[in-house]
Every structure is written in structure tokens, then in C-alpha cells.
Amino acid sequence: MPKTLAEKVYEAHVVRRADGEPDLLYIDLHLVHEVTSPQAFDGLRAAGRTVRRPDLTMATEDHNVPTLDILAPIADPVSRAQVEALRRNAAEFGIRLAPMGDRDQGIVHVIGPQLGLTQPGTTIVCGDSHTSTHGAFGALAFGIGTSEVEHVLATQTLPQYRPKQMAVTVDGELPPGVSSKDIILAVIARIGTNGAQGHVIEYRGSAIEALSMEARMTICNMSIEAGARAGLVAPDETTFAYLQGRPHAPQGADWDAALEHWRTLRTDEDAVFDREVRIDAASLTPYVTWGTNPGQGLPISERVPDPADLTDEDERRAAEQALAYMGLTPGTPLREIEVDTVFLGSCTNGRIEDLRIAAELLRGRRIDPGTRMLVVPGSVGVKTQAEAEGLDRVFVEAGAEWRGAGCSMCLGMNPDQLSPGERSASTSNRNFQGRQGKGGRTHLVSPSVAAATALTGKLTAPADLDFTAQLETAGV
Amino acid sequence: MDAFTTHTGTAAPLRRSAVDTDQIIPAEYLKRITRTGFEDGLFSALRRNEPDFVLNRPEHAGASILVAGPDFGTGSSREHAVWALLDGGFRVVISSRFGDIFRNNSTKSGLLTVLLPQEEVERLQAAVEADPALPVTVDLQDRAVSYSGTTVPFEIEDYTRWRLLEGLDDVGLTERHLSDVEAYEADRPSWLPRVLPVP
Numbered sequence: 025m026p027k028t029l030a031e032k033v034y035e036a037h038v039v040r041r042a043d044g045e046p047d048l049l050y051i052d053l054h055l056v057h058e059v060t061s062p063q064a065f066d067g068l069r070a071a072g073r074t075v076r077r078p079d080l081t082m083a084t085e086d087h088n089v090p091t092l093d094i095l096a097p098i099a100d101p102v103s104r105a106q107v108e109a110l111r112r113n114a115a116e117f118g119i120r121l122a123p124m125g126d127r128d129q130g131i132v133h134v135i136g137p138q139l140g141l142t143q144p145g146t147t148i149v150c151g152d153s154h155t156s157t158h159g160a161f162g163a164l165a166f167g168i169g170t171s172e173v174e175h176v177l178a179t180q181t182l183p184q185y186r187p188k189q190m191a192v193t194v195d196g197e198l199p200p201g202v203s204s205k206d207i208i209l210a211v212i213a214r215i216g217t218n219g220a221q222g223h224v225i226e227y228r229g230s231a232i233e234a235l236s237m238e239a240r241m242t243i244c245n246m247s248i249e250a251g252a253r254a255g256l257v258a259p260d261e262t263t264f265a266y267l268q269g270r271p272h273a274p275q276g277a278d279w280d281a282a283l284e285h286w287r288t289l290r291t292d293e294d295a296v297f298d299r300e301v302r303i304d305a306a307s308l309t310p311y312v313t314w315g316t317n318p319g320q321g322l323p324i325s326e327r328v329p330d331p332a333d334l335t336d337e338d339e340r341r342a343a344e345q346a347l348a349y350m351g352l353t354p355g356t357p358l359r360e361i362e363v364d365t366v367f368l369g370s371c372t373n374g375r376i377e378d379l380r381i382a383a384e385l386l387r388g389r390r391i392d393p394g395t396r397m398l399v400v401p402g403s404v405g406v407k408t409q410a411e412a413e414g415l416d417r418v419f420v421e422a423g424a425e426w427r428g429a430g431c432s433m434c435l436g437m438n439p440d441q442l443s444p445g446e447r448s449a450s451t452s453n454r455n456f457q458g459r460q461g462k463g464g465r466t467h468l469v470s471p472s473v474a475a476a477t478a479l480t481g482k483l484t485a486p487a488d489l490d491f492t493a494q495l496e497t498a499g500v
Numbered sequence: 501m502d503a504f505t506t507h508t509g510t511a512a513p514l515r516r517s518a519v520d521t522d523q524i525i526p527a528e529y530l531k532r533i534t535r536t537g538f539e540d541g542l543f544s545a546l547r548r549n550e551p552d553f554v555l556n557r558p559e560h561a562g563a564s565i566l567v568a569g570p571d572f573g574t575g576s577s578r579e580h581a582v583w584a585l586l587d588g589g590f591r592v593v594i595s596s597r598f599g600d601i602f603r604n605n606s607t608k609s610g611l612l613t614v615l616l617p618q619e620e621v622e623r624l625q626a627a628v629e630a631d632p633a634l635p636v637t638v639d640l641q642d643r644a645v646s647y648s649g650t651t652v653p654f655e656i657e658d659y660t661r662w663r664l665l666e667g668l669d670d671v672g673l674t675e676r677h678l679s680d681v682e683a684y685e686a687d688r689p690s691w692l693p694r695v696l697p698v699p
């Protein structure tokens with residue numbers, strides 16, 4: 025039977041299959057962070073259990089951590105208690121932890137790939153829905169709840185039902201200034217936040233193959249926003265080149281053995297997907313969201329939609345609630361929406377390539393005086409690399425704030441939050457109500473739109489800037 | 501985990517679609533390291549911002565069954581959403597579509613998530629809006645929701661149903677198959693990634 029890549033990875037990890045029961049799936053890598061793990065460790069302790077494979081488990085501090093004064097004790101006592109609980113648990117159960125200040129610390133989905141722990145054909149889980157990020161390497165990677173975290177800690181396995189298979193094929197060439205973030209925002213706008221429910225999405229096609237690993241991670245990251253269980257991309261030379269030489273990548277003869285296996289990780293030609301969606305890359309433009317879920321997005325050249333135009337009653341009610349929360353009037357051109365804050369960071373777009381793209385637009389320019397811009401590298405590794413390239417100076421000279429690594433304003437568990445009514449352009453993945461702080465209003469954008477927006481104070485595409493520059497040169 | 505066989509209580513109609521887990525419990529409440537005590541976070545932003553929100557209405561104060569719109573529990577994997585619902589007195593959530601991870605989480609803590617067709621969900625919402633004191637029974641043994649003479653069957657995987665009926669915890673069940681896990685581990689290629697030792 026021809027199989028999809030996701031089916032191959034899944035089948036290779038079935039430990040036990042029995043009629044009328046879920047499959048028992050082996051987990052190659054378990055990533056742990058402070059928010060979704062304390063109750064799981066408590067469960068282990070209460071039952072007198074140990075961690076079965078500490079050597080396949082890695083912990084980091086990311087969701088709660090401040091991005092200023094990172095070596096001082098965390099000021100918020102509740103956040104501090106949570107981080108301290110993780111430190112105690114990691115020590116007690118013999119798990120490697122990257123604490124604040126460590127060179128390996130960072131957002132869990134940034135450090136896995138960076139360390140070379142994220143590898144093709146593996147199964148990866150974490151108590152975090154954006155674990156799908158790791159699918160960019162051809163891994164089957166998905167988010168789990170705290171009870172499942174406990175289950176994986178104790179047994180290194182998970183009971184699972186076979187997911188359905190979906191293909192999102194993106195062919196053609198992306199226009200300049202359009203990025204992988206725009207691809208995924210367009211996909212979600214097209215299929216809706218439940219469009220891929222119960223499915224694993226394989227992203228394929230010439231436009232996906234042309235993307236860097238960072239860009240592929242951005243797409244896989246947001247699979248969950250389309251309701252998918254996971255998202256992945258078949259590994260190729262780009263993947264292997266990214267991995268080679270990373271601290272945990274196989275070396276020497278192991279590398280050759282791994283490579284031989286990795287090259288087999290492709291969907292069979294006549295494999296059948298339960299659902300297929302095709303997108304023409306050349307037709308895409310920068311996307312921004314106007315509402316309170318990631319499916320409520322449009323090309324930046326459009327206007328805020330009028331709920332009255334929506335025929336589906338449910339969608340209309342959702343749009344009305346969204347616009348009321350967002351404080352937006354139907355018909356307003358998206359380009360005229362003024363923002364207070366620009367957030368560049370998160371596990372969606374907090375990688376070195378994202379920072380480079382934004383820095384390129386900001387170089388030698390000043391951000392709008394009424395706008396604050398927060399640049400939060402996804403990990404200490406990204407931060408160090410960016411500083412070595414001088415990107416931090418570009419940001420600071422442009423008037424942006426250069427911060428320490430963590431989740432930061434993606435979800436506002438640390439002090440980086442929007443105040444009520446404040447509006448942001450954010451490179452993160454969720455524009456849910458209150459996600460970036462109580463009453464905060466979020467527009468999801470790509471790194472280049474974030475940088476362009478910081479320069480003008482309004483939602484802006486990079487191409488708009490070039491146009492202005494051209495007009496200036498032409499003396500208009 | 502507490503076993504679930506059958507439950508009778510009053511129901512609260514939540515007429516909103518795509519209530520994500522950030523709305524069920526905002527991030528600021530996720531810092532607690534215990535497994536209980538999350539009731540203060542349950543729908544806290546909606547309760548604060550919308551005086552008319554269903555759980556602010558006295559007639560639905562004691563509800564233990566939430567009759568929600570489609571796509572309930574999408575988004576973040578936080579199991580705290582399930583705990584908050586349980587801590588807030590809910591034993592059952594009914595919807596026509598759930599977020600996958602939320603639904604999975606619910607089965608681990610004894611919160612029953614019932615899938616009904618959207619028109620049945622709306623009929624039940626209308627019934628409890630008309631009579632908030634209407635007793636609603638959710639019977640997992642018989643796989644049916646019944647109220648005022650109406651009985652609506654629902655489907656649930658046999659395995660999940662059995663676990664909920666018995667109140668069984670997954671780890672204990674998996675430990676019965678440790679020899680399979682050991683056999684699998686013996687065959688894993690040596691080049692697969694290891695976190696320890698630090699290189």
C-alpha cells in the first residue's frame with residue numbers, strides 16, 4: 025500500500041497494536057517546559073514512578089521568563105515558583121534543563137532544531153500545541169496535554185489513533201516581500217481554523233521546496249491554527265545541510281546511516297490524501313489578520329470586512345464579536361490601521377532569518393516615534409548569533425528594544441504585555457482575545473510586514489516602503 | 501481519575517463558536533503548579549467583559565453541563581482548560597466540534613465531551629434557554645443525552661468510553677505492555693538523537 029510520509033513515520037513508531045484499542049506510539053524526543061509540566065511530575069511522584077528515558081527528554085524555561093534582567097530572580101512570585109518547580113523536577117528526575125542564562129535556553133520549538141535534536145522521521149511531543157513546528161524536518165511532531173506529558177515521562181509512549189492525511193500543495197514562486205508566514209496565513213484564511221481538524225498536513229510543492237528551514241518551521245508551526253494535529257515537510261538537501269554539524273546531529277558513520285534512512289522519507293507517488301488544497305504562490309501577497317482568530321486574515325490591500333456580507337450566520341456572529349473586540353469599523357482599509365506596538369519574536373518568527381529580514385528593512389531608518397517595537401530572539405543561540413552579526417545594533421539604532429530570549433509577548437505570561445485596548449502587529453501565531461495581555465488587540469503579520477509597520481506606525485507591506493522611497497528619489 | 505457513568509444536572513447554553521482554550525482560561529491563570537483551584541480563571545475575561553455572559557446569569561449559576569458552539573477548545577494544549585471546567589462544576593461539555601487536544605485532554609481527567617450534530621446542540625440550547633432549570637441527563641453507559649422526553653444518542657470510541665466508565669488512568673494501562681516497549685527500544689537505531697550526555 026502506498027503511504028504518505030506521515031503514515032510512514034507513524035507506522036515505524038507503533039509499539040503495540042490491538043483491536044479496539046488506540047495504537048501505542050513510541051516517542052523519540054520529549055520536550056518539556058515550565059507551564060504544562062509541574063502537575064505531570066507531581067503525578068509521577070504520587071505514583072512512585074520515574075522518568076523512563078531522561079536521555080530522550082529535554083527541558084527549557086521559556087513561557088514565563090522575563091526578557092529584561094534575566095539573571096535577577098523573577099519578580100512575579102507565581103512565575104518564579106513555576107520556574108523553580110521545573111528546576112527541582114529536572115534535578116530530581118535527572119532531566120537536562122536549559123535554565124535562564126544558559127547558552128541553550130530558549131523557546132522549546134526554537135532550541136530543538138537549533139541543537140540538532142529535531143531530526144527527520146522521528147516522533148516528537150511537547151506539552152505545547154506548536155510542537156508541530158518540528159514537522160519542518162519531516163518529523164511527526166504534535167502537542168499534548170499535561171496528562172499525556174506524564175504518560176510520556178513514565179513510559180516514553182503515547183496511546184494514539186491514526187490521524188487523517190491532508191496535502192497542502194504550494195507551487196510557483198513567491199513574489200518579493202511575500203514570505204512563508206503569508207503562505208500559512210493564506211492557507212488558514214482559505215480553509216478555516218477547523219479546516220484540517222483530525223489531519224496531519226503535509227506541505228509540498230515547488231514553493232515549499234524552495235523555502236529555508238526557518239521558513240518551513242514558520243509554516244508547520246501554525247498547522248494547529250488550521251486545526252491540524254501536526255504539519256510536516258519531507259526532508260531534503262536543505263534539511264540535511266541545516267542539521268549537519270549541529271551538537272546532537274549524528275556524526276561520522278552514524279551520519280551516513282541516518283542520511284540513508286532520511287532519504288527514504290517521502291510520500292509514495294500514488295499515496296492517497298483524505299483532503300488536498302492547492303495554492304498558487306505567485307498569487308500571494310502579504311497577509312494580515314483583522315479578527316480574533318488566525319483564520320480571519322486578508323491581503324493587506326483589502327479592507328476590514330463587513331459582517332453583514334457574510335451569509336453563514338455563525339461566521340457573521342464571529343466576525344461581529346471579533347470587530348467589536350478589535351475596535352474596527354467595516355470598510356476601513358487595512359493599511360490605515362494604526363498600531364501601538366510591534367512584536368518581533370515567538371516560535372513562529374523568532375529565528376535568525378526572521379531577525380535578518382526585519383533588520384534589513386530597518387537598517388539606517390527610524391521607527392515611527394509613536395510606536396514601540398519589541399525584538400525578542402527565540403533563543404539565547406539566536407540572540408548570540410544576531411549580536412555577532414550586529415543585528416542588535418540595527419534594531420536599537422532604529423529605536424526598537426532588544427530583549428532576552430523567551431515567549432514574551434506571544435502570550436504575555438511574563439511582564440511583556442499589551443495594555444487594554446492597545447493594538448499590536450505581531451509575528452506570533454495567535455490573535456486570540458487577550459492573548460498578548462488583557463484587552464490587547466493583535467494583528468498577525470510576517471517579520472517584513474512587522475518591520476515595515478514599525479516604520480510607519482500603520483499596517484504596512486514592505487513594498488509600500490519601496491514605493492515611497494521611489495517616489496522620493498523621483499522627487500515626487 | 502473519577503469514573504463517569506451517568507450525570508444529571510442543569511445546562512448552560514454557550515452560543516459562541518471557536519471558544520479557544522485561551523478564552524476558557526487565560527494564560528495568567530496557568531502559573532499555578534497544582535492540579536486544582538483553576539475555577540477563578542474559568543472564562544474570566546468573558547465573565548469580566550460581558551455582563552450578559554451566560555455564566556454571569558443567575559439562572560445558569562449551578563449548571564454542570566455546558567452546551568457550547570462549534571469548535572470548542574481549539575488552540576493551546578493547556579489541560580488547565582479541562583481542570584478549570586471541572587473546578588467550575590462542569591462534568592460534561594456538548595458541542596458539534598471540539599479542538600483535538602482539548603478533547604483528548606478531557607478524557608484524561610473525567611470531563612465528558614459529547615459530540616452532537618449542530619442542530620441537536622442548538623435544539624438543546626433553545627430548550628435550556630426556555631427553561632434553565634430543565635434537568636439534562638448524559639448517560640455514558642447508554643451513550644445518550646436526554647431531556648424533557650427527548651433522547652439523542654451520541655458516539656464515542658469504545659475504548660475511551662470503557663476507560664471513563666472505569667475511571668482508569670492511561671499510565672497504568674500502558675505499564676501492562678512494558679515488554680512491548682522494551683522490545684521496541686532494543687531495535688531503535690543507535691544514531692537517533694539523545695539529549696544526554698551534553699556534548
Ligand code: SF4
Pocket residue numbers: 086087131132133152154370371372430431434435452453
Ligand atoms: S512562543 Fe508563543 S506559541 Fe510559541 S511556545 Fe511560546 S507561547 Fe507558545
